[in-house]
Structures are given as C-alpha cells and as structure tokens.
Amino acid sequence: MIFRTPEVIRYWHDQRDDLLAYWHAMRALAFAKAFECAEALHDLAEDHRDRLTETVSDPVLNDHFLLGMALNALCKYAAYWDALIQKEFSRSWLALQDLQDSLRLIKRFGRRPDILVWSRFEQQCGALEKMYPYRVFVSSEIVHDTLVCSICGREMNDPRCPHIPGDLYRGQLALGIVRNIRDVHALALVSNPIDKRCVIMVPDDSRHFRTAEYLGSLLLNGDLDPFRFSGVKCDRTRIPIAKLKEPARDARCPCGSGLSFRDCCLAKGYIEQDHLTIGCADTTLIEFDDLLLLRRFRGIPEFRGRIP
Amino acid sequence: MNGHSHEKPCHYEPDTEEEQFIREGSGILFRAKAAARKPGVPLLEADCLRFEKWIRANSPATAVHVDEAPSLALHSRDFWIPFAVLASDVALQLYLGLVVNYVYDCLKGALQHDEHTIHVTAVYEDRPKGLLKRFEYSGSVAGLRACADELDISTVLKE
Numbered sequence: 001m002i003f004r005t006p007e008v009i010r011y012w013h014d015q016r017d018d019l020l021a022y023w024h025a026m027r028a029l030a031f032a033k034a035f036e037c038a039e040a041l042h043d044l045a046e047d048h049r050d051r052l053t054e055t056v057s058d059p060v061l062n063d064h065f066l067l068g069m070a071l072n073a074l075c076k077y078a079a080y081w082d083a084l085i086q087k088e089f090s091r092s093w094l095a096l097q098d099l100q101d102s103l104r105l106i107k108r109f110g111r112r113p114d115i116l117v118w119s120r121f122e123q124q125c126g127a128l129e130k131m132y133p134y135r136v137f138v139s140s141e142i143v144h145d146t147l148v149c150s151i152c153g154r155e156m157n158d159p160r161c162p163h164i165p166g167d168l169y170r171g172q173l174a175l176g177i178v179r180n181i182r183d184v185h186a187l188a189l190v191s192n193p194i195d196k197r198c199v200i201m202v203p204d205d206s207r208h209f210r211t212a213e214y215l216g217s218l219l220l221n222g223d224l225d226p227f228r229f230s231g232v233k234c235d236r237t238r239i240p241i242a243k244l245k246e247p248a249r250d251a252r253c254p255c256g257s258g259l260s261f262r263d264c265c266l267a268k269g270y271i272e273q274d275h276l277t278i279g280c281a282d283t284t285l286i287e288f289d290d291l292l293l294l295r296r297f298r299g300i301p302e303f304r305g306r307i308p
Numbered sequence: 309m310n311g312h313s314h315e316k317p318c319h320y321e322p323d324t325e326e327e328q329f330i331r332e333g334s335g336i337l338f339r340a341k342a343a344a345r346k347p348g349v350p351l352l353e354a355d356c357l358r359f360e361k362w363i364r365a366n367s368p369a370t371a372v373h374v375d376e377a378p379s380l381a382l383h384s385r386d387f388w389i390p391f392a393v394l395a396s397d398v399a400l401q402l403y404l405g406l407v408v409n410y411v412y413d414c415l416k417g418a419l420q421h422d423e424h425t426i427h428v429t430a431v432y433e434d435r436p437k438g439l440l441k442r443f444e445y446s447g448s449v450a451g452l453r454a455c456a457d458e459l460d461i462s463t464v465l466k467e
Contacts, residue, residue, distance in 0.1 A: 100419060108417025126421035142381040143349075147357055156357055157374070164361045166414065176357065182378050185343065192423055194383045 002070065002110030002118065008063035011048065015041055022074060026226060029219060031082035038074035045071055049171070061171030066109055073102035077121065080128075081226050084216045089209040090201065093132055097197050100125050109168055120227075120281070127231035127279070131215065133208035136200065139193040141185035147176035211276060218278060231279035238270045320431050320442035326393045330433050330440060334397050335371025336363070338390040343380065352379040353427075356390040362410050370398065370406070387411055387426040394432040400443055403430055404456035411449045426452055 003009045012019075018041050025034035049064040076099035083092035103125065106118050147156040151169055154161040156176050163174035202208050211232060218224040247254055253264035255271040265271040322330065329337050338360060340350035356379060360372050374390075382388065394403055407428055415424065428445045445452055 104417040104419060107419070122419050125419065129421065139383045140381075143351060143378050144381055145378050147379070156361070162365075164365060165358050178381055185380070190384065192385045192425075194385055 002066060002106060003063045004111050005057075005060045005063045007060050008067055011045070012067065015044075022078070026078060026081075029081075029085070029226075031078045031085065034078035035075055035082060038071055038078055042068065042071040042075060058170050062109065062168050065168060065171040065173070066106060069102045069105045069109075073099055073106060073118075073121065076102060081219065084212060085219055087204055087209075087213060087216060089132070089204045089212050092212065093134065093199070094197055096125060096128055097195070105173070108166075123231070124229055127229070131211040131232055133202050133206070134196065134199045136189045136191055137193045137196050138187060138198040138200075139190045139195070140187050142178060142181055143183040143185055144178045145180035145182060146178075148179050150175040150177055214276060215278065224278065224280065228280045229278070230281035233277040233279065235275050235277075236272045237275035238272055240270045241265070242269075244271070320440050322393070322431060322440055326431060327440065329373075329393050330395055330431070333373075333395040335373065335395055336398055336403065337393040337395070338372070338374045339393060340375040340377030341391045350375070350377050352377050353388040353390040354380045354382040354384070355388050359389060359407075359410055362413065363406060366409070366413075367406060385422060385424050387414070387424060389426065389428045392428075392430040394430055396433050396435070398432075400430060400432045401456055401459050403432070404428070404443075404452065404459070408449060408453050408456060411452075415449065424449065428452065 001009060003012060018037055022034050022037040022041070025031070025037055045064070045067050049061075049068070052061070052064070076095050080092055080095040080099060083089070083095055099121065103118060103122055107122070110118070147165075148154070149156050149161045149163050151163050151172050151174050152161050156163070156165065163169055165174050165176040167174050211234065215224070215229070215232070219226060244254065247261045249262040249266065250260050253259050253261045253266075253271065255265050255273055257264050326337070326339070338352065338356050340352045342348055343351050352375065356374065360374055363370055363372050380388070389407055392403060394400060407426070411424075411426055418424065425447060426445070426449055428443070430443045432441060432443065433439070434441050445455060
C-alpha cells in the first residue's frame with residue numbers, strides 16, 4: 001500500500017464504491033466515464049484535504065498529497081485510453097506524460113511504490129511511449145538570477161529557506177520558481193528533456209501513428225483489455241512468396257519498399273513485412289483487487305460485460 | 309559502466325582563487341564557469357542550488373561555498389553537477405560519494421525507462437604527489453559509483 005497513515009488508508013477504502021465504478025467503466029471501455037469517476041474522486045479528496053486543520057500531522061498531509069497523485073494518475077490513465085480510441089494521438093501523448101508525472105511522484109513519496117498497480121502502469125507507460133514517433137523535443141535553456149521557494153517565498157539560496165526543490169513539506173511539493181530571467185540561451189532540440197510535451201507536431205492521421213491506431217482498434221474490437229496491455233514489439237517477418245497470391249512482376253512490391261516486385265523481393269523468394277506483437281500480461285480481476293488496495297473487501301463483484 | 313566517459317584525473321592549472329581555496333580553504337567551492345554557448349559569461353550549473361542545499365541538509369559537517377553568479381535552468385533529465393573545487397579536507401572519494409547519494413535521492417521517483425546522465429567535474433589535490441588534478445565524468449550513476457569505488461581501492465593500495 002502506498003499510503004502510510006491510517007487516516008488516508010481509511011479514506012481510500014471509504015471510496016470503494018466509486019473506485020469500483022472507475023474499474024468497471026475502464027473494463028467496459030467507457031473511458032470518458034472512468035475519467036469522470038476519477039476526477040470526481042480527485043475533487044472530493046481535495047475538498048477533504050482543504051478541510052483538514054492545522055493540527056494534522058505532516059505524514060497525513062503528505063499522504064493526502066499522494067492520494068491526490070494516485071487519483072490524478074487514474075484520471076490520466078482513463079484520459080489516455082479515451083484519446084487513443086478517439087484516434088486523438090497528440091492528446092493521448094499529453095495524457096501519457098501527465099500520467100507519468102503523477103507516477104514519478106507516487107514512486108518518490110509512496111510506500112512500497114514499486115509493486116502493485118503503479119509498477120504495472122509504469123511498465124505500460126514505457127511500452128506506450130515507444131509507439132509514438134516523437135524522438136526529439138523542444139527545450140529551453142534559461143539564465144536566471146533568482147529561484148524563489150514555492151513554500152516559504154524566500155530565495156532558495158537564503159539560509160532561512162530549509163526547503164529542497166522536489167521534496168515534500170506538509171503535503172506541499174517544494175519547487176523553485178525562476179525569477180529575474182536574464183537571458184534565454186537557447187531553444188534547443190533535445191532527446192531527453194524533463195518535459196516531453198513540446199514536440200514537433202505530427203498530424204493525428206499520419207502513418208506514424210499506425211501502431212497506436214492498431215492498439216486502439218484492438219481495444220474497440222474487444223481483443224485487448226487496457227489493464228492487460230504489457231508492450232509492443234515491432235520487427236520484420238519473412239513470408240514466403242509461395243504462401244502469397246503472387247503479385248504481378250511490375251506491380252509494387254508488397255513489402256512496402258515502393259519498388260516494383262521484380263526489382264525488389266521476387267528474386268529472394270520471400271517478402272519482409274512489418275510485424276507487430278502486442279504483449280498481454282496476465283492481470284486478473286483479483287490482482288487488480290490487490291492493486292487498487294481494495295483487498296480487505298474480499299473481492300470485487302464480478303463484472304459482466306464484453307471483456308475478453 | 310557502459311556509455312560513460314571518464315577521463316583519468318589529469319593535471320590541472322587552477323586560477324589563484326581556486327589554488328588558494330584548495331590549499332587553505334575548507335569544504336567545497338562550487339564555481340560558475342562559462343557556458344559553451346556563451347563564452348566569457350560565468351554561470352552556475354543547473355543542479356548547483358539543489359545540490360548545495362542537499363549537502364547542507366544531509367552532510368552538515370561539509371562546508372559549501374558557491375560563487376555569486378546567475379544560474380542556468382535546463383529542462384533536461386541529466387544531472388549537471390557544478391564545477392567543484394575541493395579543499396584539502398575533502399577527499400575526491402568523499403565528494404563522489406556525496407554526488408552518488410544525491411543522484412540516488414533524486415532518482416527515487418524515476419521510472420524504469422527514464423534515462424539519466426550525470427556530468428561531474430571536480431578539481432582536487434592529489435596529496436601524496438602534491439599536485440592539483442581535475443576529475444571529469446559523464447555517464448550513468450552506476451558508472452560513477454564504480455569510478456568512486458575504483459578510486460577508493462587505488463587509494464587503499466597506495467597507502
């Protein structure tokens with residue numbers, strides 16, 4: 001369990017019905033509905049946190065931060081698959097980045113974060129990122145005089161500011177806010193920025209999204225459960241020409257090279273084609289019961305829908 | 309130790325201020341250095357402020373001094389550790405240990421597929437020889453740890 005304090009664990013369990021509604025909506029591929037469920041849970045948790053008094057301990061407030069991140073991750077997870085089946089691939093990329101940002105914070109501050117549902121989400125994110133054509137990103141290099149602490153408002157190099165950027169203090173993440181920008185050194189194309197949202201745009205109907213489109217079609221056809229998706233492997237496979245309806249010599253080669261069949265694969269006796277393998281993990285309902293930390297309720301009511 | 313570049317510590321000609329700090333100062337001095345794209349403008353590396361605060365919080369016995377200069381803000385997953393001048397009371401191995409621990413701390417939230425490269429430069433005194441040397445490393449955190457271990461062993465063998 002990622003939470004440490006009984007207060008937040010109890011709060012999480014109290015949301016059981018809504019978490020189940022999210023789970024069932026996801027399984028029924030009603031991603032927009034799942035998003036609404038998670039968003040409502042997120043807003044509710046924020047209201048709950050806002051009502052907490054000053055006397056609440058640091059661990060409880062930090063757990064509330066984590067709770068917000070967990071619910072945010074569920075929102076973004078639903079938003080991702082929703083965008084994918086809508087063939088809005090650029091939007092799906094943004095949702096994927098949002099999801100990963102939440103996962104990083106869960107992993108950083110959560111208890112036992114590298115097990116349960118979060119590590120499966122993490123593996124999925126890694127696999128899903130590979131499906132996208134984005135390889136370079138736009139990033140900036142800024143020269144500044146001052147970083148101001150988001151918590152105490154002092155300059156971060158002021159010895160009176162004890163906050164280290166990226167650490168959690170009473171449920172607040174310390175950030176350094178850049179002030180007094182002197183110069184923008186560069187807007188550079190880089191391969192490994194913190195923020196991968198700023199990309200070179202590719203239209204959603206581009207062939208570069210073929211893999212993502214195929215994954216979306218598998219979902220819609222009921223051939224894939226999003227919770228079970230574990231990876232995509234792209235390679236080339238050889239098909240003997242004898243097994244194909246042999247193309248005309250002057251026709252375009254079926255391997256996709258753009259050359260004529262005669263000048264391309266005819267002499268080889270086989271053609272090479274892109275081959276896509278979609279990995280499917282053995283995630284069961286009971287496993288997810290564990291993953292969403294609902295185990296103490298001894299099972300989730302069985303869902304009867306068009307799930308493979 | 310794949311994918312990293314580690315030059316063997318080599319002789320270094322420090323400026324007067326650095327030499328004085330190495331011989332007479334105490335702790336670590338983070339220096340602003342001219343960026344490749346803007347020669348002549350000394351800047352502090354992107355991780356300078358966070359690393360400085362981390363050292364103060366986690367190794368309070370180590371004195372840290374920082375040049376007064378503007379900082380670079382990058383949006384890279386790489387760690388740009390500032391150019392460090394180590395006074396005679398801070399061994400290179402100790403400093404690399406701090407860097408490794410700092411990076412591991414930052415990486416607590418890293419996802420399995422996140423990639424990180426660390427860039428470290430430090431100037432120190434090779435006491436047995438009385439020479440000032442420069443250590444430079446660019447690569448993975450595991451590679452840096454291996455470098456630190458290697459330096460440790462060679463020190464033990466010398467002694």
